[in-house]
Amino acid sequence: MTESRIFFQKAFPFWDKITEDEQKIILDNSSLQxxxxxxxxxxxxxxxxILVIKSGLVRVYMLSSEGKEITLYKLNPYEVCVLSASCILTNINFDIFIDAEKESEVYLINPHKYKEIKDKNIVVERFTSSIINQSFSDAMWIMEQIVFMSFDKRLAIFLLEQSLSSKTxxxxxxxxxxxxxxGTAREVVSRMLKYxxxxxxxSLSRGIITISDKSKLKKLI
Structure with a gap:
C-alpha cells in the first residue's frame, strides 16, 4: 500500500466506502507540495x-477592506480544507487566503476530479458538506467575537487557545x-498586554508572553 493511500485512508473517513476506481482517481489527481x-x-x-494537510500548520484567513488579516481557523495534519476549491462549490462566494504557518507538506487534489466523485457518492457529499459547515461555523465564531466582544475578552480567548494548542x-x-x-493594530495588542x-x-519579555494567572485570564471571558 502506497504512502499516499495510507495517508488518505486516515484523512478521509469515507475512504473505505468509495470504490477502488474512485480511490485511484483521487490518488492519480493529487500532488504533495x-x-x-x-x-x-x-x-x-x-x-x-482540496487541501489535505500532511505535516506542519496552515492558517486560513480573510482580509478586511483596510488590508488587515483576520485568522478564521488553522489546519493541522490530516485536516481538510474545501473552501480552497470554491469553483466546485455551488452558491458559495467566500474569499479566503491560506498560508503555511510553519514549514508544511500539503496534498492538493484536483477540484474537478474530486467533484466528479462527490456528485456520484453520497458519503463524499456528506463529508464535504460537513467540512464546509464547520468552516463557516468557525468563521462566524470569529466574526461574533469581533462584533460583540470587547478586545480584552478576545485577547484572553486567543491566549488561552494558544496555550491549549501548544500545551504550555x-x-x-x-x-x-x-x-x-x-485583525487589529499592534499598538492595541501592546496596550492590552501591558494592562x-x-x-x-x-508577564512579558521580548517575543515571549507567559500566562501567570490562568484563572484570572479565564474570568475575562
Whole structure:
C-alpha cells in the first residue's frame, strides 16, 4: 500500500466506502507540495483544489477592506480544507487566503476530479458538506467575537487557545503576530498586554508572553 493511500485512508473517513476506481482517481489527481513558513498556498483569485494537510500548520484567513488579516481557523495534519476549491462549490462566494504557518507538506487534489466523485457518492457529499459547515461555523465564531466582544475578552480567548494548542503557558508570540491574527493594530495588542501584566495575568519579555494567572485570564471571558 502506497504512502499516499495510507495517508488518505486516515484523512478521509469515507475512504473505505468509495470504490477502488474512485480511490485511484483521487490518488492519480493529487500532488504533495512543500511550503515554507509564511508562504502563500491559496488566494481568493484561485481555485487551488482540496487541501489535505500532511505535516506542519496552515492558517486560513480573510482580509478586511483596510488590508488587515483576520485568522478564521488553522489546519493541522490530516485536516481538510474545501473552501480552497470554491469553483466546485455551488452558491458559495467566500474569499479566503491560506498560508503555511510553519514549514508544511500539503496534498492538493484536483477540484474537478474530486467533484466528479462527490456528485456520484453520497458519503463524499456528506463529508464535504460537513467540512464546509464547520468552516463557516468557525468563521462566524470569529466574526461574533469581533462584533460583540470587547478586545480584552478576545485577547484572553486567543491566549488561552494558544496555550491549549501548544500545551504550555510560555508562548513564543510577538505583538505583531497577535495583531496579524486578530485583525487589529499592534499598538492595541501592546496596550492590552501591558494592562494584563499590571493585573498579574501575564508577564512579558521580548517575543515571549507567559500566562501567570490562568484563572484570572479565564474570568475575562
Amino acid at each position: 512543500k511550503f515554507s513558513a509564511g508562504e502563500n498556498i491559496h488566494d481568493s483569485t484561485e481555485c487551488t483544489g 503557558d510560555i508562548l513564543n508570540l510577538t505583538h505583531d503576530y497577535i495583531a496579524k491574527n486578530m 494584563f501584566q499590571t493585573e498579574g495575568i501575564v
